[in-house]
Amino acid sequence: MPVDAEARVISNTRLSPDYNVIALAAPDIATSAAPGQFVMVKVAGEAAPLLRRPFSVFEVLRTNGRVEGLTLLSKRVGTTTNLLFNAVAGDVVSCLGPLGRPFTLVDPPTEAIMVAGGVGLAPFATLAEALLGRGTPVTLVYGARTERELFYLDWFHSRGVRVRLSTEDGSAGDRGRVTVPLERELVAARGRDVMVYACGPEPMLEAVAHLATRHGRPSQVSVERVMGCGLGGCYSCVIPVHNGPQGHHYVRSCIAGPVFSGEEIVWD
Amino acid sequence: MGLTAPPDLSVRIGSLTLANPLIAASGCFGYGVEYAEVADLSTLGGVAVKGLFLAERQGHPPQRIVETPSGMINAIGLQGIGVHRFIAEKLPELRALHATVIVNICGTTLDEYVELARILSDAEGVAALELNISCPNIKEGGITFGCSLHGTFDVVSAVRKVTRLPVIPKLTPNVTDVASFAKASEDAGADAVSLVNTFLAMAIDVETRRPKLSNVMGGLSGPAIRPIAVRMVYECHRAVKIPVIGMGGIASARDVLEFLIAGATAVQVGTANFADPFIWAKLLDGVTSYLQRHGVARVADLTGSVNTSAPQKHG
Numbered sequence: 001m002p003v004d005a006e007a008r009v010i011s012n013t014r015l016s017p018d019y020n021v022i023a024l025a026a027p028d029i030a031t032s033a034a035p036g037q038f039v040m041v042k043v044a045g046e047a048a049p050l051l052r053r054p055f056s057v058f059e060v061l062r063t064n065g066r067v068e069g070l071t072l073l074s075k076r077v078g079t080t081t082n083l084l085f086n087a088v089a090g091d092v093v094s095c096l097g098p099l100g101r102p103f104t105l106v107d108p109p110t111e112a113i114m115v116a117g118g119v120g121l122a123p124f125a126t127l128a129e130a131l132l133g134r135g136t137p138v139t140l141v142y143g144a145r146t147e148r149e150l151f152y153l154d155w156f157h158s159r160g161v162r163v164r165l166s167t168e169d170g171s172a173g174d175r176g177r178v179t180v181p182l183e184r185e186l187v188a189a190r191g192r193d194v195m196v197y198a199c200g201p202e203p204m205l206e207a208v209a210h211l212a213t214r215h216g217r218p219s220q221v222s223v224e225r226v227m228g229c230g231l232g233g234c235y236s237c238v239i240p241v242h243n244g245p246q247g248h249h250y251v252r253s254c255i256a257g258p259v260f261s262g263e264e265i266v267w268d
Numbered sequence: 269m270g271l272t273a274p275p276d277l278s279v280r281i282g283s284l285t286l287a288n289p290l291i292a293a294s295g296c297f298g299y300g301v302e303y304a305e306v307a308d309l310s311t312l313g314g315v316a317v318k319g320l321f322l323a324e325r326q327g328h329p330p331q332r333i334v335e336t337p338s339g340m341i342n343a344i345g346l347q348g349i350g351v352h353r354f355i356a357e358k359l360p361e362l363r364a365l366h367a368t369v370i371v372n373i374c375g376t377t378l379d380e381y382v383e384l385a386r387i388l389s390d391a392e393g394v395a396a397l398e399l400n401i402s403c404p405n406i407k408e409g410g411i412t413f414g415c416s417l418h419g420t421f422d423v424v425s426a427v428r429k430v431t432r433l434p435v436i437p438k439l440t441p442n443v444t445d446v447a448s449f450a451k452a453s454e455d456a457g458a459d460a461v462s463l464v465n466t467f468l469a470m471a472i473d474v475e476t477r478r479p480k481l482s483n484v485m486g487g488l489s490g491p492a493i494r495p496i497a498v499r500m501v502y503e504c505h506r507a508v509k510i511p512v513i514g515m516g517g518i519a520s521a522r523d524v525l526e527f528l529i530a531g532a533t534a535v536q537v538g539t540a541n542f543a544d545p546f547i548w549a550k551l552l553d554g555v556t557s558y559l560q561r562h563g564v565a566r567v568a569d570l571t572g573s574v575n576t577s578a579p580q581k582h583g
Binding site for chain 2: 051
């Protein structure tokens with residue numbers, strides 16, 4: 001059941017001129033959130049923006065086993081993300097969640113490949129922890145524009161996640177899109193069961209879903225659409241999904257998603 | 269000081285008594301059931317469900333909303349499951365939740381409104397019909413009735429003939445004199461009017477020179493439209509004897525009170541519910557404490573109580 005927490009900012013870490021990780025004291029949401037779920041955020045006391053904005057739960061914060069809160073990975077693109085970038089400890093952020101359908105987890109011997117593009121890394125910290133907790137081997141295939149925009153690599157390494165990188169400028173990992181290392185991983189995994197998880201820009205999700213299908217692999221993609229409420233009230237965040245031969249219909253990505261099978265979405 | 273009785277929050281809309289004047293606005297609350305986890309629907313005065321046609325509708329392609337200063341523009345295009353699936357899939361759940369269900373209906377022809385009214389009059393658990401003759405976002409129907417006095421009169425009287433449910437036409441603000449549409453509705457036998465639907469609006473991305481919405485234009489809602497909506501409610505209340513249900517940018521108890529004092533018997537809340545789905549209890553608490561503080565026994569006594577005999581003194 002979603003709750004609305006007036007969450008105190010515990011800390012705010014700037015990772016780059018555009019990216020930050022903000023820690024929020026919202027233990028109830030953090031405790032009940034499943035990997036892939038999201039929260040709707042509004043910076044308290046600000047008249048604008050009027051509407052909340054969706055963010056994946058990035059990390060669940062624990063001290064001595066007790067859940068203290070959660071973090072959000074944010075990239076500055078608009079008003080809310082600018083407010084989150086500039087927030088300081090003690091500020092208050094309204095945080096509604098957890099919302100949406102989470103990722104479906106897989107068990108060994110099935111292996112997991114998580115494909116992240118840019119700020120699409122956000123749902124994969126909690127997903128990696130959940131999968132590793134079941135003994136499922138996890139590979140993170142992570143792409144960004146440049147090496148300086150690849151974050152939390154040590155975090156994933158230290159937990160036993162295999163990490164494969166790509167950058168558009170070639171400064172780290174493969175030069176080019178994230179599909180370059182992904183294709184190599186899919187070829188190498190021939191004969192083993194694999195689930196592909198993806199989050200990032202929609203063209204990337206489309207490419208990943210098609211690549212997975214071509215290799216006979218299932219995929220789960222987490223989409224981000226312009227969202228008004230997060231609860232199914234406004235019908236703004238719809239995405240077309242297949243509905244019989246040649247047909248499609250719009251479903252609300254806030255309640256039918258944000259995680260979908262890569263094969264059910266009708267890509268543009 | 270003795271204990272004072274709690275104020276009477278109930279209001280009457282035709283033959284229907286609402287527990288309080290707060291109604292979830294159509295198009296902003298799904299089919300109601302989506303909100304069952306965060307709001308006790310039985311504590312709302314009413315739930316106006318998303319506009320229904322006879323058939324299912326796809327709605328417009330995304331992008332469907334854009335935020336604007338103190339508001340938002342939407343062009344959803346009335347995506348919906350159609351009346352038959354609504355009755356089969358949603359109404360039983362709404363009944364179980366003890367919601368007072370106001371069904372918003374929309375047609376492309378007069379016959380479609382009549383058919384919808386017939387079907388819903390036979391369904392168990394429908395408290396009232398709101399006639400959507402004001403959606404700015406679809407090409408045919410709806411607003412073509414709502415922008416013509418004859419069209420408004422004809423559709424209201426046609427529906428009136430086939431149902432005993434309270435009939436509430438929802439009026440568009442995109443006309444010169446909204447009060448004349450309230451009067452036409454009253455003359456045609458409406459039990460109440462609700463207003464305002466959204467203001468036809470547009471937003472453009474100057475970098476790409478493209479409209480921000482796929483439908484090019486959409487309807488503006490939110491606090492940006494509130495003072496205009498208050499004025500229109502005031503005008504309509506003076507023009508008709510039937511109740512006026514006011515809406516437009518209500519986001520606090522003070523906003524609810526402003527509409528009631530302007531002339532509304534009940535109000536609808538839409539956009540603000542998107543930002544705060546827990547708003548209902550806060551609004552009700554605020555209205556209740558205002559009534560107690562001002563010694564008003566019945567919320568209905570506030571309706572139209574604005575004192576225009578002398579302007580407010582400043583300083």
